[in-house]
Amino acid sequence: MNEPRPRPPVAKKINTTNTRHTITRNDEYAWMRDDNWQEVLRNPDKLRSDIHEHLVSENNYTDAVLYTKEALRQKIYKEMRGRVKENDTSPPTSKGDWVWFSKYETGQEHQQICRQSKTSAHANNIPDIVLDANKEAAGLDYFKLGGTATSPRQEYLAWSHDPKGSEYFTLKIKNISADTDLPDTLTNTSGSLAWSIDTQFIFYILLDKNHRPSKVMRHKLGTEQADDVIVYEEADAGFFVSISQSRSEELIFISSHDHETSEVHMIDATKPEQKPVPIALRKPHIEYDVSHDPQRNRLIILTNKDAVDFRLMWADIDTPDKWHELVPHKKGALILEVAAYENFIVWLYREKALPKIKILSTETNSVTEIAFEEAAYDVPLDTGLEYYTNMVRFVYSSMTTPRQIFDYDMSSGERNMVYEQSVPSGHNAQDYLTKRLWAPIANEEQEIPITLLCHKDTPLDGTAPVLLYGYGAYGISIPASFSGNRLSLVDRGFIYAIAHIRGGKEMGFDWFSQGRKENKTNSFKDFAAAAQYLIDNKLAQKGNITIHGGSAGGLLVGATLNLSPDLFCGAIAEVPFVDVLNTMLDDTLPLTPPEWPEWGNPILSALDYQTISEYAPYENISETAYPHILATAGLTDPRVTYWEPAKWVARLRDKRTDDGLTLLRTEMSAGHGGKSGRFNQLGELALVYSFVLSIHEIND
Numbered sequence: 157m158n159e160p161r162p163r164p165p166v167a168k169k170i171n172t173t174n175t176r177h178t179i180t181r182n183d184e185y186a187w188m189r190d191d192n193w194q195e196v197l198r199n200p201d202k203l204r205s206d207i208h209e210h211l212v213s214e215n216n217y218t219d220a221v222l223y224t225k226e227a228l229r230q231k232i233y234k235e236m237r238g239r240v241k242e243n244d245t246s247p248p249t250s251k252g253d254w255v256w257f258s259k260y261e262t263g264q265e266h267q268q269i270c271r272q273s274k275t276s277a278h279a280n281n282i283p284d285i286v287l288d289a290n291k292e293a294a295g296l297d298y299f300k301l302g303g304t305a306t307s308p309r310q311e312y313l314a315w316s317h318d319p320k321g322s323e324y325f326t327l328k329i330k331n332i333s334a335d336t337d338l339p340d341t342l343t344n345t346s347g348s349l350a351w352s353i354d355t356q357f358i359f360y361i362l363l364d365k366n367h368r369p370s371k372v373m374r375h376k377l378g379t380e381q382a383d384d385v386i387v388y389e390e391a392d393a394g395f396f397v398s399i400s401q402s403r404s405e406e407l408i409f410i411s412s413h414d415h416e417t418s419e420v421h422m423i424d425a426t427k428p429e430q431k432p433v434p435i436a437l438r439k440p441h442i443e444y445d446v447s448h449d450p451q452r453n454r455l456i457i458l459t460n461k462d463a464v465d466f467r468l469m470w471a472d473i474d475t476p477d478k479w480h481e482l483v484p485h486k487k488g489a490l491i492l493e494v495a496a497y498e499n500f501i502v503w504l505y506r507e508k509a510l511p512k513i514k515i516l517s518t519e520t521n522s523v524t525e526i527a528f529e530e531a532a533y534d535v536p537l538d539t540g541l542e543y544y545t546n547m548v549r550f551v552y553s554s555m556t557t558p559r560q561i562f563d564y565d566m567s568s569g570e571r572n573m574v575y576e577q578s579v580p581s582g583h584n585a586q587d588y589l590t591k592r593l594w595a596p597i598a599n600e601e602q603e604i605p606i607t608l609l610c611h612k613d614t615p616l617d618g619t620a621p622v623l624l625y626g627y628g629a630y631g632i633s634i635p636a637s638f639s640g641n642r643l644s645l646v647d648r649g650f651i652y653a654i655a656h657i658r659g660g661k662e663m664g665f666d667w668f669s670q671g672r673k674e675n676k677t678n679s680f681k682d683f684a685a686a687a688q689y690l691i692d693n694k695l696a697q698k699g700n701i702t703i704h705g706g707s708a709g710g711l712l713v714g715a716t717l718n719l720s721p722d723l724f725c726g727a728i729a730e731v732p733f734v735d736v737l738n739t740m741l742d743d744t745l746p747l748t749p750p751e752w753p754e755w756g757n758p759i760l761s762a763l764d765y766q767t768i769s770e771y772a773p774y775e776n777i778s779e780t781a782y783p784h785i786l787a788t789a790g791l792t793d794p795r796v797t798y799w800e801p802a803k804w805v806a807r808l809r810d811k812r813t814d815d816g817l818t819l820l821r822t823e824m825s826a827g828h829g830g831k832s833g834r835f836n837q838l839g840e841l842a843l844v845y846s847f848v849l850s851i852h853e854i855n856d
Contacts, residue, residue, distance in 0.1 A: 161221055161817075162217060162220040162221060163217075164217050164809060164818070165210065165213040165214055165217055167185060167188075167210060167806035167809075167810075168187070169184035169185070170184060170185075170186070170187045171184055172184070172186040172187070174738075174741070176741065176758065176759070176765055177762040177765050177766075179765070179769075181737075181769075181775070183738065183803075184807075185799075185802075185803040185806050185807060186738075186803075187206075187207075188207055188210070188799040188802050188803050188806075189797070189799045190203055190204045190207055190799075192204065193797060194365065194366070194367070196791070196792070197320070197322035197324065197367065197792050197794055198320065198322060198324065200320070200791050200792055200824060200825060203791065207799075210802070211789075211791070211798070211802065211820075211822045211824070212824075214802070214805070214819075214820040214821075214822065215820075215821060215822060215824075217819070218786075218819040218820060218821045221817065221819060222819075222843070222846065222847060222850070225846045225847070225849075225850050228846045228849060228850070228855065229842045229843055229845075229846035230842070232644045232842040232845050232846055232849075233838055233839055233842035235581070235643075235644050236640065236641050236644060236838045236841065236842060237835060237838055238580060238581035239579045239580065239581050239583070239640035239641070239643070240580070240640070240834065240835075240838075241577075241578040241579075241580055242260060242261070242262040242263065242264075242580075243259075243260065243261055243262045244259065244260045244578070245257060245258075245259040245260075246258045246259065246575065247549075247561055247563075247574040247575040248272070249538075249540055249541055249549075250274075250540070250541065250542055250545070251306065251310065251541040251542060252310060252542075253273060253274050253275065253310075254271045254272065254273055254274065254310055255271065255272050255274060256269070256270070256271045256306070256541070257270050257271075257272075257283075258270065260834070261290075264290045265290065265293065265832070265833030265834055265835055265836060266288075266289035266290045266292075266293050266299065266301065266832075266833060266834075267289055267301070268285050268287065268288045268289065268290070269285075269286050269287040269289075269304060269313070269315075270283045270284060270285050270286060271283065271284050271286055271310075271332075272284070284332070286313050286330065286332055287304070287313060287315055287330060289301045289317075292317060293832070293833075296319050297825040298318070298319060298320055298321045298792075298825050298826055298827075298831070298832050299317060299318075299319060299832050299833075300317060300318040300321070300829070300832050301315065301316075301317055302315070302316035302317055302318060302325040302327075302347030302348075303315070303316050303325075303347045303348045303349055304316075305349050305350065305351060305401070307351050307355040308351055308353050308355060308405050308425075309355060310332070311331065311332060311333065311355065312329050312330060312331060312332060312338075312351075312355060313329070313330045313332055314327065314328070314329050314330075314349050314351070314358055315327070315328055315329075315330065316328070316345060316347040316348075316349065318347070318827075320792050320825075320827070321790055321791075321792040321793070321823075321825065321826040321827030321828070321829070321832070322367075322792040322793075322794055322827055323346075323347075323367070323794050323795075323827060323828070324343070324344055324345075324363060324367075325345045325346060325347035326341060326342065326343050326345070327341070327342040327343075327345050327347070327349060327358075327360055328340070328341055328342075329358065329377065338377065338378070339378075340375065340377060340378065340379075340381075341381070342358075342360055342373075342375060342381050342384075343381065344362060344363050345360045345361055345362060345363065346360070346361035346362075346363060346369040346398070347361075348360070348361055348398060348399050348400070349399065350399050350400065350401040350408045350425070351401065351405070351425070352425050352426075352428035353405065353406070353425045353426045353428075354426075354428070355377070356376060356377060356428070357374050357375065357376055357377070357428045357429075358374075358375050358377065359372060359373065359374055359375075359387065359399055359408055359423070359428075360372075360373055360375065360399070361373070361397055361398065361399055366393075366744055366745070366746055367746035367794045368393065368396060368746055368749075368750075369396050369397045369398065370389060370390045370393075370396075370397055371386055371388070371389045371390070371397070372386070372387040372388040372389075372397060372399055372410050372432075373385065373386060373387065374387045374428065374429075387410075387423070387431075387432060388410050388412075388421060388432055390412050392412075392749075393743070393749040393750075394414050394749040394750050394752060394753075395412045395413060395414050395417075395419075395750065396412070396413060396414070396750050397410065397411070397412050398410075398411045398413070399411075401425070402447065402448035402543075403448070403495075403496075403539065403540065403541060403542060403543045404448050404450045404543045405425060406424070406425055406426065406448060406450055407422050407423065407424065407425060407448045408422065408423040408425050409421070409422055409446055410422070410423070410432055411445070412438070413443070414750045414752075414753050415630065415750065415751065415753040415754045416440075416441050416443065416753045417438050417439070417440055417441060417442060417443065417753075418438065418442070418443045418444055418445070419434065419435075419436070419437060419438035420434075420435045420436070420444065420445070420446050421433060421434050421435065422435060422446070422476070433476070434476075434477075435455065435457075435471070435476040435477065436476065436477045436479075437477075441460075442459070442460065442461050443459065443460050444457050444458060444459035444460075444461065445457070445458045445459075445494075446458075447494055447495060447496045448473075448496065448543075449470070449496040449501075450543065451498050451499075451518075451543075452470075452518070453472065453473050453474075454470050454471060454472055454473055455470065455471045455472075455473055455476055456468060456469075456470055456482065456494055456496045456501060457469040457470065457471060457479060458491060458493070458494045458503075459479070460665065461479075462485070463484075463485035464485070464487065464664070464665050464666060465485060465486065465487055465488060465489055465490040465491065465664050465665050465666075466485070466490060466491040466492075466665070467481065467482075467483055467484055467485040467491065468481075468482040468483035468491065468494055468501070468503065469481055469482055470482045482501070482516075483501075483503065483516065487664070488507060488508070488663075488664050489505050489506075489507045489664075490505055490506050490507070490661055490664045490665055491503050491504075491505045492504045492505055492506060492511070492661075493537055493539075495537065495539040495548070496543070497543060497544075497545060497546070497548070497566070498543060498544045498545065498546075499517065499518055499519055499546065499566070499567075500515055500516065500517055500518060500546070500548075500566045501515070501516040501518060502514070502515050502516075502537070502539075502548050502566070503516075504535070504536070504537045506633065506661065506662065506664075507664075508605075508663065509532075509592070509605040509633075509656055509662040509663060510528075510532070510533070511533075511534060511535045511536075511635075512525060512526070512528075512535070513525065513526040513535060513537065513550060514526075515548070515566050517566075524569065526550070526564060526571075528552065530554045530556075530557070530590070531590065531591065531592045532554060532555060532590055532591075532592045532607045532636035533552065533553065533554040533557070533636055533637075534551075534552070534553055534554070534635035534636055534637035535550055535551065535552050536550070536551050536635075537549070537550050537551075538550065538551060538561070546565055546566050546567045547563050547564065547565060547566070548563075548564050548566055549561060549562065549563050549564070549574075550562055550564060553577070553637045553638040554590060554636060554637070554638060555588070555590040555607060555608075555609040555636055555637070555638065555652075556585040556588045556589075556590050556609065556638070557585055557638055558576065558577035558578075558579060558583060558585075558638045558640070559575075559576075559577040559637075559638055560573055560575065560576050560577070561573070561574050561575035561576075562574065577638070579640055583640070583643075586612075587611060587612055588609060588610065588611055588612060588646065589608075589609070589610055589611075589612050590607065590608060590609050590636070591607070591608040592605060592606070592607055592608075592636075593605075593606040593607075593608060593689070593693075594606070595655075595685055595686050595689035596689075597682065597685060598685070602663075604655060604656065604657060604658075604682050604685060604686055604689075605656040605662055605663070606653055606654065606655050606656065606686050606689070606690075607636040607653065607654045607656070608651060608652070608653050608695075609642065609646055609651070609652040609653075610646060610650070610651045610652070611646055611647060611649070614646075614649055614650075614651060616651075616694075616695055617694055618691075618694040618695060618696060618697050619697070620649055620650065620651050620695075620696070621649065621650050621651070621696075621700050621701070621702070621725070621852045621854065622650065622651045622652075622653055622690060622695070622696040622700065622701045622702070623645055623650055623651075623652050623653070623701075623702050623703075623704055623848060624653045624654075624655060624683075624686065624687055624690070624701055624702070624703050624704065625652070625653065625654050625655070625703075625704045625705065625709075626654070626655045626657055626679075626683050626686075626703070626704075626705050626709055626712050626713075627657075627659070627660060627705060627706075627707075627708060627709040627712065628655075628657040628658060628659030628660055628671055628679035628682070628683065628708070628709070628712050629659045629660075629671070629672070629679065629708035629709070629711070629712070629754070630659075630708065630754060631659075631660060631661040631665070631668040632660055632661070633656065633660045633661050633662045634654050634656060634660065634662075636654065641838070641841055641845075644842075644845055645845055645848065645849070648849065648854055649854070651690075651695065651696070653686070653690065655682065655683055655686035655687075657671065657678075657679050657682035657683055657686065657712075658670040658671030658675070658678045658679055658682050659671025659672060659676070659678070659679040659712075672754055672755070673753075673754070673755065673756050673764075673767075674756070674763075674767055676755070676767070676768075676771060677715075677770075677771050679712055679715075680712060680715040680716050680719050680771065681719070683703070683712055683716045684716050684719055684720045684723065687701050687703070687720070687723050687724070688723070691723075698722070698723055699722070699723070699724070699725055700725055700852070701723060701724050701725060702724060702725050702726040702727065702728065702783075702848050702851065702852070703716060703717075703724055703726075703727050703728070704727070704728040704730075704844075704848075705728070705729060705730070705732070706729070706730035706731055706732070707730070707731050707732070707733055707795065707796055707828065708733050709730075709732075710729035710730060710731060710732020710733055710734060710787070710796070710801070711732060711733040711734055711736060711773060713727050713728070713729045713732060714729060714732055714734040714773025714774075714804065715771050715772075715773050715776075717773070717782060717783065717785075718771075718773060718776045718777065718778065721780060721781060721782050721783060722781070724783040725783055725784065725851055725852060726783045726784040726785065726786070726847070726848060726851040726852070727783050727784070727785045727786070728786050728844055728847070728848065729785065729786070729787045729788070729801065729804075730787075730788045730830075730844070731788055731789060731790055731793055731795070731796045731801065731828055731830075732773075732787055732796065732800065732801050732804065733796050733800060734772070734773040734774050734800050734801060734803075734804040735772070735773075735774045735799070735800040735803055735804065736755060736768055736771075736772040736773070736774075737758060737765070737768045737769050737772040737774070737775055738774070739797075739800065740752070740755055740756070740757070740758050740759075740764075740768060741758055741759055743759065745797065746794045746795070747794075747795060755768060756768060773804060774800075774803060774804050774807060777804075777807050777808055777811050777812075778811065779811050779812075779813055780812070780813055781812065781813055781814035781816070782808060782812045782814065782816055782818075783816060783851075784816045784817040784818075784847075784851040785805070785808060785816070785817065785818050785819065786817070786819045786820075786821070786844065786847045787801040787804065787805050787819065787820050787821070788801065788820070788821050788822070788823070788830070788840075788844075789801040789802060789820065789821070789822040789823070790822070790823045790826045790827040790828055790829075790830060791822055791823065791824050791825070791826070791827075792825070792826065792827040793826075793827040793828040794827065794828070795827075795828045796828060798822060801820060801822075802820060802822070805818055805819070805820040817851070819847070821843070823840075
């Protein structure tokens with residue numbers, strides 16, 4: 157990028173001090189945090205004027221810098237859109253006398269939710285469009301469809317939407333046959349919901365003034381929200397509440413949890429006005445999740461009790477706290493999910509960074525495994541809507557293989573492909589290579605899995621530019637799945653790499669434990685080590701790698717830049733969690749108390765304060781040369797507040813000693829996930845990729 161650049165904004169400095177544990181820190185950009193942030197989430201127009209002006213000036217600067225690459229950005233957008241089948245329909249999912257599916261029409265940003273009778277007697281068997289999210293989104297700058305749930309007799313569809321990006325969901329109930337919404341409108345919800353069997357009541361989560369899901373409410377259809385009854389209220393601000401319904405629809409589960417402890421209560425959906433029954437009272441560091449197996453009048457429990465990588469237990473529904481082993485613990489084989497069916501128990505687990513599926517026959521006690529052949533792939537389960545079935549659905553893809561959906565007959569072992577992702581502009585998997593590499597960790601008998609994707613013609617001699625992606629937090633594992641969007645880089649000669657670092661669970665629960673709290677710096681060291689491994693093995697050159705991460709992955713990017721800035725050409729930090737210390741000191745923010753188990757509590761612990769302060773990206777910016785940097789933010793983001801990336805960019809630009817780019821792009825009417833709509837989101841990614849190509853001086 158050799159063209160003369162416009163002048164960047166210079167953020168004002170207002171000296172602000174904060175003293176904790178006898179340590180005083182200066183924060184010259186603390187003014188960017190609007191004390192009115194809760195109201196801004198609901199109404200972005202309430203943002204303080206000086207902050208608004210600064211964010212707009214940053215946006216104008218970023219747009220001006222990238223203006224010369226607008227043609228490239230538009231070309232990438234068209235490529236990405238060309239890989240999307242615009243009139244796409246999901247495979248049907250059976251529930252009683254109906255099948256349900258979603259579809260997109262050409263040019264539409266949002267999906268339609270449809271159903272079709274299994275018999276020809278219903279309206280000539282023409283599918284009904286039960287909910288058209290495009291119509292609901294009309295006239296809104298932002299629209300995200302939240303949870304949806306059909307009532308047990310399927311006369312109603314409960315659905316929720318977020319109109320601001322702030323994750324305050326409004327819940328509505330549609331009378332399907334009349335094609336009208338009931339007058340019931342429930343606001344300030346989390347978006348999740350469950351039904352009573354008689355369809356007289358709906359259960360939902362109410363968010364408190366700090367945007368925390370803390371109350372389970374019972375709403376009677378036809379009444380006012382003000383009359384709703386509190387069914388469960390969580391007293392500990394460090395625990396979030398969620399709600400789900402068993403596929404049998406007979407039980408409603410209320411889960412209260414932080415990042416290392418959980419407690420589940422259940423409600424008999426046939427007796428919706430009874431009090432919730434605890435399954436097992438919370439104990440520190442014990443997690444569990446519950447499924448219903450009505451055929452045997454029992455619960456199936458996935459837990460880490462005496463099992464670091466989890467095991468499966470069962471309990472009679474009348475004595476839910478008395479657990480018996482069903483599938484024993486196996487070190488290194490982390491059980492992720494379980495589903496109970498009439499004659500089978502299915503679980504998804506991960507071993508050596510590869511997902512696998514096992515099936516237990518409750519009639520014969522035999523266990524089978526569904527086999528997959530590629531070196532790296534992704535296989536999520538789709539457990540469906542029905543309990544009384546022998547069919548389970550799974551989704552398969554790899555870095556080279558587009559998504560395929562299979563119905564697997566658990567009785568016969570036959571698998572039937574019911575959907576295959578189409579790439580309208582063309583895709584030949586044989587034109588691409590994918591590899592699973594293992595980078596050693598210094599002074600340890602462990603290795604970091606790295607998944608690589610490149611075109612078969614790309615030279616693997618170190619000359620190709622590399623985009624290295626990572627996350628490494630909350631135990632979230634980054635899948636080796638297909639993305640047509642990446643091909644816009646890969647087809648231009650990039651190697652796309654994913655570093656499966658500690659902090660995720662790719663290598664088991666202990667892999668997660670090694671990358672959190674006092675061990676958090678392992679994540680950053682792993683990311684830098686993965687880059688160095690690619691350099692040492694002549695797959696990359698120093699200074700020809702761009703790193704990419706979002707949210708907690710943005711923290712990873714920011715901390716790794718401070719650790720090894722000379723390794724990289726550029727960095728993309730999307731909605732980055734870079735102001736860790738100040739955020740963990742602010743217990744009014746939505747996620748802070750529940751995340752103390754993940755990061756530590758610097759309010760109470762001087763040791764946690766010191767640990768976080770030593771790696772927090774914002775606190776550790778130094779006067780040195782940095783790679784080119786693009787950060788993004790969402791004004792109504794309740795997870796990573798807009799001021800984190802704004803402060804980080806301002807301090808980076810002030811302190812860096814070179815003339816590299818430091819750019820910030822804030823979506824002024826969106827939250828954590830960026831713009832809504834499938835094509836709008838492609839536009840955001842096209843901006844990111846055009847930036848990456850520009851700093852590597854690759855033109856098209």
